[in-house]
Amino acid sequence: MKIVVALKQVPSRDSALHVPPGESWIDESDLTFEVNEPDAYALEAALQLKEEHGGEVVVVTAGSEGASASIREALAKGADRAVHIEEEGLHTADTLAVATLLANAIRSESPDLILTGLQSDDLGSGQTGVVLAELLGLPSATIIMAVELQGAAIRVKRELEDGWFQHVTLPLPAVLTIQSGINKLRYATLMGIKKAKTKEVRSLTAADLGGVPASQVACEAVYLPGRAKQTQLLDGDAETAAAALADKLKFEVRVI
Amino acid sequence: MSVLVVLEQTNGQFHRMGWEAVAAAKELGLPVSIAAIGPAGEAAGKGVEKVYAIEHADLASYSADGYTEALAQLIRSVNPRFVVFPHTYQVRDYAPKLATRFGRVLVSDVVKLKAEGGKTIAVRQLFQGKLNADYALGAEGPGFLSIQAGAYRADAAGTGSPEVVPFAPQIAPGTIRVKAEAPFRESSRAVDLTAADIIVSVGRGIKEQENIALVEELAAALGGEIAASRPICDAGWLPMERQVGSSGQTVSPKVYIAVGISGAIQHQVGMKGSKTIVAINKDPDAPIFEVADYGIVGDLFEVVPALTEAVKKLKG
Ligand SMILES: Cc1cc2nc3c(=O)[nH]c(=O)nc-3n(C[C@H](O)[C@H](O)[C@H](O)COP(=O)(O)OP(=O)(O)OC[C@H]3O[C@@H](n4cnc5c(N)ncnc54)[C@H](O)[C@@H]3O)c2cc1C
Ligand SMILES: Nc1ncnc2c1ncn2[C@@H]1O[C@H](COP(=O)(O)O)[C@@H](O)[C@H]1O
Numbered sequence: 191m192k193i194v195v196a197l198k199q200v201p202s203r204d205s206a207l208h209v210p211p212g213e214s215w216i217d218e219s220d221l222t223f224e225v226n227e228p229d230a231y232a233l234e235a236a237l238q239l240k241e242e243h244g245g246e247v248v249v250v251t252a253g254s255e256g257a258s259a260s261i262r263e264a265l266a267k268g269a270d271r272a273v274h275i276e277e278e279g280l281h282t283a284d285t286l287a288v289a290t291l292l293a294n295a296i297r298s299e300s301p302d303l304i305l306t307g308l309q310s311d312d313l314g315s316g317q318t319g320v321v322l323a324e325l326l327g328l329p330s331a332t333i334i335m336a337v338e339l340q341g342a343a344i345r346v347k348r349e350l351e352d353g354w355f356q357h358v359t360l361p362l363p364a365v366l367t368i369q370s371g372i373n374k375l376r377y378a379t380l381m382g383i384k385k386a387k388t389k390e391v392r393s394l395t396a397a398d399l400g401g402v403p404a405s406q407v408a409c410e411a412v413y414l415p416g417r418a419k420q421t422q423l424l425d426g427d428a429e430t431a432a433a434a435l436a437d438k439l440k441f442e443v444r445v446i
Numbered sequence: 447m448s449v450l451v452v453l454e455q456t457n458g459q460f461h462r463m464g465w466e467a468v469a470a471a472k473e474l475g476l477p478v479s480i481a482a483i484g485p486a487g488e489a490a491g492k493g494v495e496k497v498y499a500i501e502h503a504d505l506a507s508y509s510a511d512g513y514t515e516a517l518a519q520l521i522r523s524v525n526p527r528f529v530v531f532p533h534t535y536q537v538r539d540y541a542p543k544l545a546t547r548f549g550r551v552l553v554s555d556v557v558k559l560k561a562e563g564g565k566t567i568a569v570r571q572l573f574q575g576k577l578n579a580d581y582a583l584g585a586e587g588p589g590f591l592s593i594q595a596g597a598y599r600a601d602a603a604g605t606g607s608p609e610v611v612p613f614a615p616q617i618a619p620g621t622i623r624v625k626a627e628a629p630f631r632e633s634s635r636a637v638d639l640t641a642a643d644i645i646v647s648v649g650r651g652i653k654e655q656e657n658i659a660l661v662e663e664l665a666a667a668l669g670g671e672i673a674a675s676r677p678i679c680d681a682g683w684l685p686m687e688r689q690v691g692s693s694g695q696t697v698s699p700k701v702y703i704a705v706g707i708s709g710a711i712q713h714q715v716g717m718k719g720s721k722t723i724v725a726i727n728k729d730p731d732a733p734i735f736e737v738a739d740y741g742i743v744g745d746l747f748e749v750v751p752a753l754t755e756a757v758k759k760l761k762g
Contacts, residue, residue: 203650207576216577285542286551308538312573315554317542320510324546329623330510332539349693350629351535357627371680406551411580412572414731421725421741431742432752435724436760438740443722445644445668445701446760 191245191302191339191362193236195269196292196319198226199253199260200312209412215281216412225260228307232368234375235337236305237268243339246270248299252291254278258391265386266378272389273299277396281313284405289321294399297326301363303344308333308367316367323365330365331358335372449474450498450526452481452517453489454536460488463532463595468492469602470593471530473559474566479608481520483513486610493604496611498524504617510540511622516615518547523613526588533592535692545590552590553581555711557597574710575733595692595715637671637687643700644670647690647717648678651706651727651746655683660750661705667757673697675707691716706746709734726750 201207202222210217225233236247249264251257252275261272273295280288296304304326306319323330335355336347345359349369360366378386396402424434440446449471453464460482471478479496480489486499498520504512521529521544529545531537533555545552557578558569566583568591583589639645646665652658658678665672672688679689690697692712702720707713709725709732717723718737725738726749735741742749 201573207573209577214579284551285554286546286549289546314570314572314574315552316538317552317554320539320542321546321552324543330539330543331624333535348539349535351692352696353694354629354631356629359625359627361623371676406584406586407553407568407581408584409579410567410582412577413579415571415575415578415733415736418736419738421735421738423741423743428744428748428752429756431744432749433756435740435742435753436756439668439701439724439757440760443701446757 191239191243192248192299193239193245193303193305194248194250194296194299194301195229195233195236195264196304196306196322197229197233197249197251197260197264198307198310199223199251199257200226200310203311214409214412223256223259225263226307226310226312228309228368228370230375231370231372232305232307233264233267233269234373235368236303237376238373239303239337239339240268245302248273248301250292250295251275252277252280252288252295254280261391262386263378265389265391266382267376268382270389272391274391274393275396275399276393277402280402282405282409283402284407285313285315285317285321287403287405289318289325290403291396291399292318293322293325295394296322303362304328304365306365306367308369319365319367326365328363328365329360330367331360332367333369334366335369337366337372447476447527448495448524449476449478449528449530450481450521450524451478451494451530452537453483454532454534455482455484455487458485458487461532461534462600463534463593465492465600465603466596466598467530467532467593468494469598469600470556470559471528472602473561474528475561476527479524479526481517483516490608490610491605492608493606494608496609498611498613500613500615502615502617504622507626508536509622509624509626510543511624512617513540514544514547515617515621517544519615520613521548521588528587528589528591531590531592533594537592541590541592548588548590550588550590552592553583554592555594556591557594559591571711574708576708576731594711596718632686637685639671639673639688639690639695639697642671642697644668645673645690645697645699645701645717645720646670646703646705647673647675647707648684648705649675649707650677652678655681657747658683660747664703664705664750664754664757667754667761670699675713704734704738705750707734708732709737726753
């Protein structure tokens with residue numbers, strides 16, 4: 191089976207984020223980047239399905255030239271080839287615009303299965319996969335915690351709220367949005383890293399795919415959220431702060 | 447011009463977040479109506495204009511295809527300026543599909559709606575709550591919005607006696623492509639965190655499985671339970687049943703001590719109701735401090751052992 195994984199590169203989790211004055215996006219120049227967390231799980235799910243049932247895993251990424259680092263990592267882990275839609279400044283494009291680009295790149299691949307992460311760590315709209323499915327006319331299921339191929343269909347375990355789950359079965363081709371923790375991630379091997387260098391990365395521009403559709407919403411400002419609550423910060427070195435906190439727990443919160 | 451709020455119900459019980467979405471919709475300055483899939487029930491007592499009660503045998507259990515088709519027909523017939531949803535897991539599953547069917551973008555997980563200089567601004571969180579962003583909504587409708595849990599007060603939905611309008615969509619055979627089985631829970635929970643008075647909860651700041659012991663010692667000194675954010679349970683460092691958050695347990699202990707947890711909304715919804723919240727985090731801008739009563743900005747590897755010692759000393 192042919193599986194497409196939509197994989198996004200995002201700033202690393204522990205990044206210190208700064209918005210330069212007068213601008214409406216973070217300064218990316220000093221940041222390090224990584225594969226969006228649930229996308230790594232989506233890739234792993236694809237690799238496991240391929241190992242079990244055969245086929246091909248194709249990674250599709252829309253992002254700047256720097257995103258090739260994450261693409262190479264995915265190839266090193268075992269993806270067969272990649273499509274890189276090279277476009278700067280995609281953070282200003284809305285979800286429909288990004289999903290349209292991805293759909294236009296994926297359509298000619300005619301995959302049996304498309305996996306995305308359930309949410310990106312940077313923009314966090316949590317919907318690109320579902321929009322993609324609708325644009326391609328495919329059924330979809332979200333927040334997936336297990337997948338099991340059943341001939342021309344796939345039975346998946348959806349996570350619901352408050353610790354509930356549900357199994358649903360979709361006819362293929364279909365789109366699934368994968369939740370973190372669905373499997374155990376593998377590391378790239380030295381052999382994998384070597385092999386990755388010879389794998390095909392097709393580079394496209396947005397223009398090749400009909401351009402970036404105009405966004406319907408405009409990001410006007412990005413800023414630190416205000417504090418709703420007054421936090422009592424306990425200062426000093428670790429011992430002093432810890433002793434002060436223990437006192438609060440005893441005399442104010444009364445749990446000691 | 448009106449706003450349509452789509453509610454979610456299971457077995458006649460409305461999801462609480464639906465009322466929060468109604469409250470948010472009222473900020474848009476237009477008459478608000480409700481769409482309920484199933485009977486109008488409790489919605490018929492809310493402070494809105496109309497309640498559309500969508501009835502169809504194929505909608506008895508949820509499917510993205512069925513809900514999308516039915517709501518698309520209602521939206522075409524009502525022609526609202528905005529369609530507002532609570533940002534629930536179910537809404538994540540179908541609302542993007544519905545908006546796309548109208549060629550519109552869904553602005554998801556909105557924390558605030560405001561009018562500014564003739565424009566409607568939707569505020570969203572970026573980077574898991576580390577930053578906020580103002581999005582100006584375009585002039586064209588319908589605008590699709592989903593509202594984050596807890597962003598508005600459910601009681602602000604108000605009371606009233608709206609007109610209940612039955613709506614019968616046409617759902618062609620074959621529309622629903624996904625076959626759903628009954629929802630279930632994993633084997634019963636051995637640990638009931640909801641009964642605990644003191645919870646010490648650990649997040650990814652702990653770095654390695656071996657280090658969990660540090661936090662266990664603090665929990666033991668306090669006589670509390672240990673809990674965790676999702677990534678800790680995903681990694682198998684603690685069992686799933688100790689996960690706090692939207693897909694884990696919802697707790698409200700006397701004190702919740704969050705150690706190396708950033709405070710993403712999916713975590714916050716599970717612990718915001720705690721009487722007292724303490725955060726220990728090296729990042730002074732971590733979103734967890736937005737809900738913390740007490741905080742220590744520092745390295746947990748220094749603070750946690752010191753706190754364990756201080757607690758032991760006080761206990762004598
Ligand atoms: C549909 C959905 C459902 C989800 N359900 C849940 C859920 O039920 N529960 C849940 O928790 N999450 C859930 N999540 C995930 C959630 O969005 C966050 O990704 C997660 O809560 C982050 O966990 P964390 O705070 O431990 O890790 P991170 O966000 O990586 O934060 C680690 C924190 O540790 C701090 N830190 C690092 N080193 C140190 C140090 N030495 N000393 C002190 N502090 C340090 C950092 O400053 C940072 O703030 C869900 C997500 C989605 C999309
Ligand atoms: N620029 C992109 N390139 C590739 N995949 C993407 C891109 N943006 C979003 N995705 C996919 O869509 C998922 C959900 O993203 P979002 O809707 O932004 O939360 C991500 O986890 C990715 O799998």
